[in-house]
Amino acid sequence: MNILVTGGxxxxxxxxxxxxxEAGHTVIIVDNLSNSNSETLDKVKQITNREIIFYxxxxxxxxxxxxxxxxxxxxxxxxxxxxxxxxxxVEKPLPYYYNNIVSTLVLANACxxxxxxxxxxxSSATVYGDNTVPFVETLNLLPTTNPYGETxxxxxxxxxxxAMANPSFSVSILRYFNPVGAHESGxxxxxxNGIPNNLMPYVSQVAKGKLRKLRVFGNDYxxxxxTGVRDYIHVMDLAEGHVAxxxxxxxxxxxxxxxxxxxxSVIELVKAFEEANDIKVPYEIVDRRPGDIASCYAxxxxxxxxxxxxxxxxxxxxxxxxxxxxxxxxxxGTSLWLSR
Ligand code: NAD
Ligand code: WQD
Numbered sequence: 001m002n003i004l005v006t007g008g009x010x011x012x013x014x015x016x017x018x019x020x021x022e023a024g025h026t027v028i029i030v031d032n033l034s035n036s037n038s039e040t041l042d043k044v045k046q047i048t049n050r051e052i053i054f055y056x057x058x059x060x061x062x063x064x065x066x067x068x069x070x071x072x073x074x075x076x077x078x079x080x081x082x083x084x085x086x087x088x089x090v091e092k093p094l095p096y097y098y099n100n101i102v103s104t105l106v107l108a109n110a111c112x113x114x115x116x117x118x119x120x121x122x123s124s125a126t127v128y129g130d131n132t133v134p135f136v137e138t139l140n141l142l143p144t145t146n147p148y149g150e151t152x153x154x155x156x157x158x159x160x161x162x163a164m165a166n167p168s169f170s171v172s173i174l175r176y177f178n179p180v181g182a183h184e185s186g187x188x189x190x191x192x193n194g195i196p197n198n199l200m201p202y203v204s205q206v207a208k209g210k211l212r213k214l215r216v217f218g219n220d221y222x223x224x225x226x227t228g229v230r231d232y233i234h235v236m237d238l239a240e241g242h243v244a245x246x247x248x249x250x251x252x253x254x255x256x257x258x259x260x261x262x263x264x265s266v267i268e269l270v271k272a273f274e275e276a277n278d279i280k281v282p283y284e285i286v287d288r289r290p291g292d293i294a295s296c297y298a299x300x301x302x303x304x305x306x307x308x309x310x311x312x313x314x315x316x317x318x319x320x321x322x323x324x325x326x327x328x329x330x331x332x333g334t335s336l337w338l339s340r
Contacts, residue, residue: 001118001246002026002073006059006107007080008052009036011190012122012179012235014044016078018188019239021048025246028072030065031081032058035193043187059103062110069114076118076246079107082151086126086291087197089148100151101158108162111169118249120172120242121159123152125231125259125296127175133263134299137175137255145291156255163253170252172245177231177259177298179238181318182325189325190235200232200318203270204326207279214281216266218288223295227266231259231297234313234321244309259298260311269315276319 003020007013008029014036017027021044029041033056041054053072057064059081068074082100083089089096104121111119126149128135129142144150156173163169180200182189195211196202205211219226241258264272270281303309 001075002028003246004028004030004068004072004074004077005080006030006077006103007082007122009033009038009040009054010080012176012238013078013080014040014188015183015235015239016080016242017044017052018047018183019236019243021050021052023243025243026053028053028055028068028074030055030057030059030068032056035083040188047183047185047187060099060106062106065106065110066113069110069116074114074116076120076249077107077111077116078120078122078242078246079104080122082122084148085197086146086148089146089151093147096147096151100148101154104155104158108159112162112166117168117251118170118246119159120174120245120249121155123156123173123175124149125175125177125257125298127153127156128296130293133295134261134297135257136299137257137302160253168251170249171254172249173253173255174241174245175255175257176238177233177257177296179235180232181234181236181313181321183236184321184324186321186324186328189322189329191329199230199266199269200322201326203273203281204322206281206283207273207277207323208326212282214270214283215286216283217286217292219285220288221294223265225265225267228292229263229265229295229297231262232264232269232315232318233259233311234318237311237313241303241307241309241311244303244307248307254306256303256307257298257300258303258311259300261298261300263295263297264315269319272315273319273323276316277323279323
């Protein structure tokens with residue numbers, strides 16, 4: 001199929017393009033490069049030995065998006081493009097609502113106009129809020145405490161309403177848990193700007209000596225060792241989940257958790273990283289981070305049952321692949337540790 005991938009130069013998008021190309025699809029990427037760079041696309045070509053079509057445009061730009069649909073015979077859309085930093089969304093809610101909601105509206109509109117009936121949307125486990133684990137797709141969603149999470153809840157709602165009103169429209173809403181890791185080549189991976197917010201890139205940068213030590217946010221949660229528990233999923237498993245969702249897409253709205261179903265604590269992740277890479281990761285326990293929940297992991301049985309997809313890579317592979325990319329990533333060499 002000819003697949004339009006918005007945000008395809010980003011972390012999850014670039015890995016998904018690898019999986020799509022390897023499955024024989026043609027990819028047309030649109031990305032404004034606000035949180036990525038075009039070198040990643042060269043790496044995707046290098047890994048797959050396949051060509052990709054790329055347009056540097058903003059998905060909120062209705063005319064530019066319309067033009068892409070007019071030029072290409074698009075058969076499916078995967079919508080990754082969006083802003084994703086939870087903390088920043090609290091400070092600057094307007095760009096988050098604008099970017100994440102308007103991009104969804106523009107794409108849904110273009111799909112209708114050009115009779116493109118398959119759309120896969122990047123949602124997040126954050127929509128569950130502080131629910132009881134494991135999170136199953138049928139749970140009532142709870143408030144997410146941040147504008148980023150609300151943009152995901154709203155986009156899910158918008159796409160659901162559109163699909164209900166248009167019975168031939170097929171929407172797969174994929175709720176990702178905690179994507180980590182990198183392509184096994186070490187050529188593409190997660191390279192956040194500035195000091196990372198997320199655990200795995202922080203751990204990798206501590207291991208590299210770029211940051212002095214990890215701050216573990218709280219050890220008094222009701223979990224196995226008191227530290228926060230999450231469902232880390234290898235980004236290549238996640239990428240393959242998108243291919244499965246496209247292969248199996250049928251009319252209507254289908255919501256799938258993409259996670260492993262396994263919870264791992266912060267300390268367990270640190271120990272796994274040390275074991276996988278034979279390197280020390282110094283850490284200290286500090287106060288809880290506001291807004292964090294104790295535990296978040298998936299009931300991943302629906303994706304297995306309906307898509308025939310399961311996450312295959314374990315936490316050790318996630319740590320090994322994250323570290324391989326971190327070591328290779330030239331943009332990640334400057335020492336910041338005096339500031340932390
Ligand atoms: P990313 O920032 O690496 O990728 C997003 C890409 O979208 C970037 O390349 C950015 O330049 C592009 N982009 C942003 N706004 C755009 C716009 N208006 N027009 C065109 N391009 C635009 O993020 P990611 O981690 O790859 O996340 C991809 C999607 O998955 C996002 O929607 C995110 O909310 C969702 N998600 C991510 C996580 C995670 O932990 N990484 C978890 C759950 C859901
Ligand atoms: C994981 C665990 C922290 C950093 C976020 C978003 C979510 C989704 C995925 C987009 C927690 C602990 C972290 C650190 C730590 N993104 N931690 N020290 O918060 O589960 O999810 O990314 O949709 O919406 O909220 O991920 O990697 O930030 O944290 O102790 O320096 O690691 O407290 O228990 P989180 P995370």
